[in-house]
Amino acid sequence: MAFQIPTVKYSGKINEVPIGPAKVMVGGQNAYSFHTFEGSFPNKPKIALDVWDYDPSEEWPEALRQAFAGVMGDPGAWAGKCVEYGADIVVLHLKSSDPNDKNTGADHAVAAVQKVLDAVSCPVVIFGVDNKDKDVETLSAVAEKFAGKNLILGPVTEKNYKQIGAQALAYGHTVIARTPIDVNLAKQLNILLTGLGLPKDKIIVDPTTGGLGYGMEYGYSVMERISMAALVQQDDNLQQPMISFFGEDVWKSKEANLPTAENPQLGDATCRGVLMETTEAVAVLGAGVSVLSMRHPASVKLVREYVELAYDGGDVKGDLPKVPITEF
Amino acid sequence: MALTGIQIFKMLPGTNCKKCGAATCLAFAMNLASGKAELDACPDVSEESREKLSAASAPPIRPLTIGYGDTAIKIGGETVLFRHEKTFFNPTGIAALINDSESDADIAAKVKRYQKMQYSRVGLNLRPELVVVKGGARLADAAKAVVANSDLSVILYSEDPAALKAAAEALAGKNPLIGPATKANCAEVAAVAKEAKAPVWLKAASMDEVAELTKALTAAGLKDIVIDSGARTVKEVFTDSVAIRRAALGGNRDYGFPTIAFPAEITDNLAMQTAIASALIAKYAGVVVLGDLDGAMVFPLLLERLNIFTDPQRPMTMVQDIYPINNPGENSPVLVTTNFSLTYFIVSSEVEGSRVPCWLLIKDSEGLSVMTAWAAGKFSGDDVGQFVKKIGIEEKIKHKSVVIPGYAASISGDMEEELPGWNITIGPREAAHLTKFLKDYKTA
Numbered sequence: 001m002a003f004q005i006p007t008v009k010y011s012g013k014i015n016e017v018p019i020g021p022a023k024v025m026v027g028g029q030n031a032y033s034f035h036t037f038e039g040s041f042p043n044k045p046k047i048a049l050d051v052w053d054y055d056p057s058e059e060w061p062e063a064l065r066q067a068f069a070g071v072m073g074d075p076g077a078w079a080g081k082c083v084e085y086g087a088d089i090v091v092l093h094l095k096s097s098d099p100n101d102k103n104t105g106a107d108h109a110v111a112a113v114q115k116v117l118d119a120v121s122c123p124v125v126i127f128g129v130d131n132k133d134k135d136v137e138t139l140s141a142v143a144e145k146f147a148g149k150n151l152i153l154g155p156v157t158e159k160n161y162k163q164i165g166a167q168a169l170a171y172g173h174t175v176i177a178r179t180p181i182d183v184n185l186a187k188q189l190n191i192l193l194t195g196l197g198l199p200k201d202k203i204i205v206d207p208t209t210g211g212l213g214y215g216m217e218y219g220y221s222v223m224e225r226i227s228m229a230a231l232v233q234q235d236d237n238l239q240q241p242m243i244s245f246f247g248e249d250v251w252k253s254k255e256a257n258l259p260t261a262e263n264p265q266l267g268d269a270t271c272r273g274v275l276m277e278t279t280e281a282v283a284v285l286g287a288g289v290s291v292l293s294m295r296h297p298a299s300v301k302l303v304r305e306y307v308e309l310a311y312d313g314g315d316v317k318g319d320l321p322k323v324p325i326t327e328f
Numbered sequence: 329m330a331l332t333g334i335q336i337f338k339m340l341p342g343t344n345c346k347k348c349g350a351a352t353c354l355a356f357a358m359n360l361a362s363g364k365a366e367l368d369a370c371p372d373v374s375e376e377s378r379e380k381l382s383a384a385s386a387p388p389i390r391p392l393t394i395g396y397g398d399t400a401i402k403i404g405g406e407t408v409l410f411r412h413e414k415t416f417f418n419p420t421g422i423a424a425l426i427n428d429s430e431s432d433a434d435i436a437a438k439v440k441r442y443q444k445m446q447y448s449r450v451g452l453n454l455r456p457e458l459v460v461v462k463g464g465a466r467l468a469d470a471a472k473a474v475v476a477n478s479d480l481s482v483i484l485y486s487e488d489p490a491a492l493k494a495a496a497e498a499l500a501g502k503n504p505l506i507g508p509a510t511k512a513n514c515a516e517v518a519a520v521a522k523e524a525k526a527p528v529w530l531k532a533a534s535m536d537e538v539a540e541l542t543k544a545l546t547a548a549g550l551k552d553i554v555i556d557s558g559a560r561t562v563k564e565v566f567t568d569s570v571a572i573r574r575a576a577l578g579g580n581r582d583y584g585f586p587t588i589a590f591p592a593e594i595t596d597n598l599a600m601q602t603a604i605a606s607a608l609i610a611k612y613a614g615v616v617v618l619g620d621l622d623g624a625m626v627f628p629l630l631l632e633r634l635n636i637f638t639d640p641q642r643p644m645t646m647v648q649d650i651y652p653i654n655n656p657g658e659n660s661p662v663l664v665t666t667n668f669s670l671t672y673f674i675v676s677s678e679v680e681g682s683r684v685p686c687w688l689l690i691k692d693s694e695g696l697s698v699m700t701a702w703a704a705g706k707f708s709g710d711d712v713g714q715f716v717k718k719i720g721i722e723e724k725i726k727h728k729s730v731v732i733p734g735y736a737a738s739i740s741g742d743m744e745e746e747l748p749g750w751n752i753t754i755g756p757r758e759a760a761h762l763t764k765f766l767k768d769y770k771t772a
């Protein structure tokens with residue numbers, strides 16, 4: 001008797017969420033990631049690149065500064081560069097609005113969003129600083145000013161979902177619901193948001209990830225459990241597509257910021273950061289993530305090629321980033 | 329499949345002689361069924377029953393060891409599809425592929441480099457363990473060059489049984505993994521593995537052929553078998569990896585073995601090999617083989633492996649201690665937090681990112697995060713105060729200032745009583761705000 005792969009009985013599917021003015025679809029899969037032999041995957045995972053609303057040259061490692069040299073001071077030019085590098089989505093982080101830091105106001109946020117929207121036509125995520133009151137202030141202003149553009153606004157948390165959710169609903173935007181590494185909290189926030197009247201095709205969830213080597217396993221397993229609840233246990237309050245912001249964690253880590261010469265055993269600094277980002281990308285994709293928020297263009301290239309091959313089959317081709325062998 | 333106590337009882341001698349320590353054979357059978365006893369405790373069980381019982385109680389995926397010394401690794405023995413269902417037990421081995429056409433000098437240089445790829449983290453030493461030596465004519469010499477110049481363990485890769493035999497002899501006592509056994513050479517390779525008492529790997533052309541080969545090798549008396557389904561595309565290697573794990577856990581003994589996968593033979597591009605290896609470490613490979621090793625590839629994969637194979641039921645904790653960050657001196661700030669590893673990682677990475685030299689004090693709080701530890705009384709003012717006194721930080725600093733986590737703000741009063749003359753400052757609630765906090769903070 002010929003071998004047959006023992007199958008899993010799937011009973012649910014991830015909701016499809018159309019993002020951006022052109023309604024790019026995310027989600028829609030009805031099986032575990034990469035399990036092409038037993039499910040359908042109408043929309044491959046999407047890759048986003050980060051843009052900040054101020055020039056983070058002083059905080060970002062060399063690898064990223066090089067990739068975005070000359071554009072980091074201008075969110076519009078920077079966003080354009082992201083698209084040139086192959087990003088499906090641009091994430092504009094309103095970092096300067098942090099009350100613990102530069103504390104810029106809503107007008108600054110609106111101006112930055114305007115620059116990005118003038119420069120690119122792909123879906124755009126507008127991301128606050130996870131400060132419940134400040135995010136309400138900036139994201140509300142952005143929601144109103146750019147009514148009907150179907151921006152993706154986040155993070156929406158248990159503490160400010162009412163305000164931001166209402167704005168998204170009123171002005172036709174999508175939201176990112178963020179909860180701290182917990183299946184039940186993720187479910188709860190989905191229920192609260194749909195209770196507000198926000199339709200399920202307007203919600204993407206961020207169950208919080210954790211960096212590679214810095215507790216990734218907690219978020220990883222929460223995401224696997226969410227996938228399982230959504231697909232196998234048909235929990236319709238957990239069937240939203242997931243986004244993961246691991247790129248930020250990776251590039252903040254000590255190892256991604258260490259120059260090659262300081263520890264050659266860790267390899268070339270740029271390549272190390274890129275492969276840390278790529279490694280975590282492939283891992284969280286496997287856990288069920290539909291949108292990856294990353295930072296380096298070389299990671300985008302690698303992960304894109306990996307995703308194509310994993311879903312469509314075939315041999316590795318294309319011009320991929322090389323690993324320089326570091327002697328020591 | 330697991331047997332019930334009654335089923336086991338029927339295979340025991342039934343004399344109730346008590347030599348096993350149990351009052352009756354039935355009691356012993358019940359203990360066996362619940363895993364509280366080992367069959368070996370009964371000296372009188374028949375050979376036939378012993379075989380039946382050990383086959384029935386064997387784990388769904390055969391655990392086995394490859395290699396020797398510090399780099400010996402155990403693979404297989406897994407029981408679940410998702411780590412949250414229990415845990416993944418035996419971390420995926422990471423290997424580099426070396427061709428025997430490379431000169432001994434080149435091989436020596438490579439393996440010396442690989443051996444130095446060792447990284448310490450949460451008290452563990454992370455490193456790649458294995459080298460695959462591939463070829464024929466020079467297999468034994470190349471394998472010797474690996475073990476003469478490093479402590480790495482070896483996987484032999486040749487379809488020529490004579491070459492395998494010579495190389496296995498050259499590696500006597502080093503427990504190499506030998507193969508591949510294929511449809512063409514299965515009997516001969518089985519004989520080599522048997523003689524060398526070494527584990528064997530097979531390379532099939534299809535999932536059906538995997539079963540044919542495991543049956544043939546088992547019939548030849550081999551137990552320690554590793555499967556390569558032969559897949560050499562990104563999509564197929566993943567599919568087969570899932571298929572083998574599911575079949576094995578479903579009780580199909582023909583697939584109840586750990587696997588070896590070859591990103592090295594899917595593409596020449598090392599970065600893409602790393603991506604493929606990432607998927608396979610998360611999803612079920614026993615060993616992943618890369619075309620070459622560089623820290624930039626290996627380090628991320630080792631971190632992933634550490635994360636994926638951590639027992640979810642037992643959160644990693646840090647040892648209670650003083651952790652210096654960014655080379656602190658006698659005027660550097662002192663921060664205190666709990667020993668939950670995630671708390672430690674987040675706080676330490678923020679402090680590192682801030683570039684401000686600090687002393688981070690990790691207090692044993694039974695692996696709880698700050699908020700939970702505080703609520704559970706494992707991070708009380710008296711406790712933390714006494715901890716600061718006895719951990720020996722006073723000998724390292726010239727000030728008397730300590731920063732506590734914002735979520736534990738209410739312990740500051742009790743701490744002040746415990747630490748007269750000290751300045752207790754309440755830090756931010758979220759680690760993300762530490763950089764800003766440390767910029768403005770001055771010790772007194």
Ligand code: SF4
Pocket residue numbers: 340341342343344345346347348349350351352353356369370371372373
């Ligand atoms: S030693 Fe064996 S025969 Fe004797 S009581 Fe125990 S199980 Fe029965």
